[in-house]
Amino acid sequence: MKVFCVIPAYYEEKNIAKVIQKVLDYVDFLVVIDDGSKDQTYNEAIKIKSEKLKVLKHPINLGQGASLQTGNEYAIQQGADIIIHFDADGQFLAEEIKKVVNPIIEEKADIVFGSRFLEIKSDIPRFKKNIIMPMAKIFNYVFFGIKTSDPQSGFRAMKAEIAKKIKIENNRMAHCTEILAKAHKHKLKIKEVPITVLYEEFGQKFSGGLKIIKDLIFKKISN
Amino acid sequence: MIQQVIAIIILLFFVVKLGREWKKKSISLNEFIFWLVFWLIGVLIIAFIKPIDQIVMNLGFSSSGINLVFYLAVLFLFYLIFRMRIRMVKLEKDITDLSRKITLK
Numbered sequence: 001m002k003v004f005c006v007i008p009a010y011y012e013e014k015n016i017a018k019v020i021q022k023v024l025d026y027v028d029f030l031v032v033i034d035d036g037s038k039d040q041t042y043n044e045a046i047k048i049k050s051e052k053l054k055v056l057k058h059p060i061n062l063g064q065g066a067s068l069q070t071g072n073e074y075a076i077q078q079g080a081d082i083i084i085h086f087d088a089d090g091q092f093l094a095e096e097i098k099k100v101v102n103p104i105i106e107e108k109a110d111i112v113f114g115s116r117f118l119e120i121k122s123d124i125p126r127f128k129k130n131i132i133m134p135m136a137k138i139f140n141y142v143f144f145g146i147k148t149s150d151p152q153s154g155f156r157a158m159k160a161e162i163a164k165k166i167k168i169e170n171n172r173m174a175h176c177t178e179i180l181a182k183a184h185k186h187k188l189k190i191k192e193v194p195i196t197v198l199y200e201e202f203g204q205k206f207s208g209g210l211k212i213i214k215d216l217i218f219k220k221i222s223n
Numbered sequence: 224m225i226q227q228v229i230a231i232i233i234l235l236f237f238v239v240k241l242g243r244e245w246k247k248k249s250i251s252l253n254e255f256i257f258w259l260v261f262w263l264i265g266v267l268i269i270a271f272i273k274p275i276d277q278i279v280m281n282l283g284f285s286s287s288g289i290n291l292v293f294y295l296a297v298l299f300l301f302y303l304i305f306r307m308r309i310r311m312v313k314l315e316k317d318i319t320d321l322s323r324k325i326t327l328k
Contacts, residue, residue, distance in 0.1 A: 033326070056326050062319050070323050077327070171319055 004029045004080035006071030008064050009088035013040040020048050022094035031071045036061035065175030069168040076160055084157045091197050092155045100157045103191045110162050110188040114155030114195035152176045155195050230269045238262050
């Protein structure tokens, strides 16, 4: 099974090389999408010489959701069987890729979401854990009928055939909810596995959460 | 009376600006006609505000004609914002598709 990893990167010149080197050990192929950064993200990524690595660059900044979709399309073109989404900021542990991919290899799931809340390993900021995440959970349940322990996790894996069905249309951060909603809509076998997240800074802010809600509503209206 | 004259002068100023934009070819004929009709309706409403007041009262509204015009104008503005938002979403989608095509080429 060809396991592809997609890493969207935006202004990640400090982290990208480290993350690529760590992830390459656990996947068959890695696609990095520089989302129109004006810093050295692209140059840092292409410095790493590996046949397993492809670095693409958006001509303008489109957003994380758009970068993931570009990565999905590239992976599908190259014959991927499983596609992993991973962050470029070094928050996730590359050694946990196996844990996220295994349920798909064992045919126990079509799509697997990494969850920060299934085991208390991650040092999640209190405001995020107690205010933002519960609100996101309620929003997802009320508007999309989704029950999940971690509504905004960026670490996930899916069968490539599923990536063909789930076309990410929300360019920015609302893609997490969109992927969850489409996975439920297509009645896929969904599994959550515990993952570790290393928090160096606060991450998604309250205003970011409101922006996600706004994006989801407008996407719904305009479709 | 003086307020009506001032309001009509302001609207005519918009009509002149519109004519200039049309001359510079920066707007299409359809757009020019739409806005011309829009401003001229505004001029007519202001010129005949008294009869409109009467019509509004006859329709059972408690407010004056000018208030009703404001309410309608606000509704119209909301509608325009909504239309623009939809258009922006479509444009964003087109830009995304184009950028992706360039990236994957």
